[in-house]
Amino acid sequence: MTDPCWTLAIHGGAGQMTRETVSPATDAGTRAGLAAALDSGTAVLADGGSAIDAVAAAVRVLEDDPHFNAGRGAALTYDGIAELDAAIMDGATRAAGAVAAVHATRNPVALARAVMTDSPHVFLAGAGADRFAIEQGIEQADPDWFVTDARRGNLADLKAAGADAFDVDMKYGTVGAVACDAHGHVAAATSTGGVTGKRWGRIGDSPVIGAGTYADDRGAAVSCTGAGEFFLRVGVAAQIAARVRLLGESPAAAAAAVMAEVSDLGGTGGVIVTAPGGQPMWHFTTPGMNRAMATSAGDRRIAIYGDE
Numbered sequence: 094m095t096d097p098c099w100t101l102a103i104h105g106g107a108g109q110m111t112r113e114t115v116s117p118a119t120d121a122g123t124r125a126g127l128a129a130a131l132d133s134g135t136a137v138l139a140d141g142g143s144a145i146d147a148v149a150a151a152v153r154v155l156e157d158d159p160h161f162n163a164g165r166g167a168a169l170t171y172d173g174i175a176e177l178d179a180a181i182m183d184g185a186t187r188a189a190g191a192v193a194a195v196h197a198t199r200n201p202v203a204l205a206r207a208v209m210t211d212s213p214h215v216f217l218a219g220a221g222a223d224r225f226a227i228e229q230g231i232e233q234a235d236p237d238w239f240v241t242d243a244r245r246g247n248l249a250d251l252k253a254a255g256a257d258a259f260d261v262d263m264k265y266g267t268v269g270a271v272a273c274d275a276h277g278h279v280a281a282a283t284s285t286g287g288v289t290g291k292r293w294g295r296i297g298d299s300p301v302i303g304a305g306t307y308a309d310d311r312g313a314a315v316s317c318t319g320a321g322e323f324f325l326r327v328g329v330a331a332q333i334a335a336r337v338r339l340l341g342e343s344p345a346a347a348a349a350a351v352m353a354e355v356s357d358l359g360g361t362g363g364v365i366v367t368a369p370g371g372q373p374m375w376h377f378t379t380p381g382m383n384r385a386m387a388t389s390a391g392d393r394r395i396a397i398y399g400d401e
Contacts, residue, residue: 106266110381167286269316297321312338319362
């Protein structure tokens with residue numbers, strides 16, 4: 094009898110990360126955060142747990158780590174506050190939950206999962222999502238807890254560059270995880286603070302099922318990071334899963350094809366993908382992507398730059 098097989102991949106955002114622009118301290122902190130998230134997710138899978146539990150566990154760790162743009166350390170709006178988005182999807186049932194523009198839930202991925210399991214809905218936003226979090230007894234945090242000095246500095250720099258400046262380089266990326274468990278089921282989760290300087294209640298692709306997050310046992314689980322406006326227009330996550338399912342493409346081929354479409358429109362970013370019984374993989378069109386993967390076969394990899 095063979096040992097059960099499982100896979101996990103995580104990302105901490107794609108963007109302008111190079112060896113010249115990332116400090117040694119940030120490099121070390123980012124790798125430590127990725128390793129901690131990988132440990133949390135793989136502990137679930139190695140114990141026979143579900144893919145949905147594994148991706149939730151991994152993303153929670155990244156949300157609590159200020160090196161990443163999700164939860165504590167999220168990018169700030171133009172008004173200097175954190176507006177948080179998250180989504181989660183179970184490939185076995187295609188159940189999904191998502192939240193956008195929430196302000197006080199410590200772990201937005203937990204709130205997204207509560208929407209999936211404890212409401213009749215898929216997507217809640219703003220004040221209603223905040224109220225639902227309180228009704229569900231999900232841990233809250235003071236809004237100032239999410240705000241770090243580093244992100245205040247990012248916003249100040251952006252404003253200094255021009256009153257209507259926008260972080261088109263997407264320097265500080267979304268977090269996400271995809272997994273396949275020992276039962277062959279896949280799941281995906283994504284969480285973000287969006288982009289520095291966002292205005293007017295802007296929402297990107299991360300919490301949108303089919304755009305930034307998608308999971309289907311018949312195809313693949315996908316979590317995206319990058320220029321959300323383009324990922325929304327392409328429907329990246331669902332498109333990749335559909336190509337695997339309907340065209341029989343490998344996750345690598347499907348990801349490359351869909352990301353080429355994003356590039357043709359002028360967008361950049363990256364994806365992590367895993368399919369039932371397959372190896373996890375990533376594809377990105379930016380100089381770097383904070384990323385990691387592990388499998389039951391003993392593979393383990395953590396990387397930031399494009400040449401790793």
